[in-house]
Amino acid sequence: MAWYPGATKMELQPESDQQPAIRPTQFLVHSIVGPWTARRTYEYWRDSTNLESHFGIGYAGDIAQYIGTETRADANASANRRPDGTGAISVETASNLTATDPWTDKQVEELIKAGVWVHHQHGIPLRLCRTADDPGYGWHAMHAAWNPDAHSCPGPARIKQFREVVFPGIVARASGKTPAPNPTPSKEKPMSYREMWEQDIAPAPSKSPTLKTNPTWKPISFLREIYDLALETRNLVREIRAAQKKGA
């Protein structure tokens, strides 16, 4: 089992000893629908339910770990532990009672730091999960298999933050491209070709036939797709013209 040195250890027993091992391949974020500190979340797991997450983050950036990341935690339905022994690391975060508020800056910072740690510790790949079993990063409502109740956890505002701030922050820091936690714009290096074109986080075209299984594309994929379509269209126009000439 692995414990994140950046979090306060609040080990849940007997779950920590009794639940089966996993090989963590995913990092999934949640809202707990309560304005709770990391300790209050621990007490909830301990006293009120047999569910639990691996981590909890309060509004003030207080972060605790309740169960080792190589032990199953029960927050994401079928992703907790799959038959092949892989599973998801789960992070619950304090929210308002309707899970509609954005994360605080301190929560964002802790999510990024924990996300970087799981990449280095467990080799979780720096991409959004393309399918329910695909190794990577995501949020609870991202795939139905993780979320049989079809709720919107962690909430639309946070899903947007995850896509636009948290996940890009994890990628940037884990790949060593952005050493400072909050770089000022003037000091920011321009993005490299790879960062710009190879980051698999742009929402796929709404008419894409693989939208369900491949919800995000790299910008480079858009360029190639557009090139192919343009070529196809040009050839079609030529064929139509040739046919018109023959007919004329």
Ligand SMILES: [Zn+2]
């Ligand atoms: Zn959730």
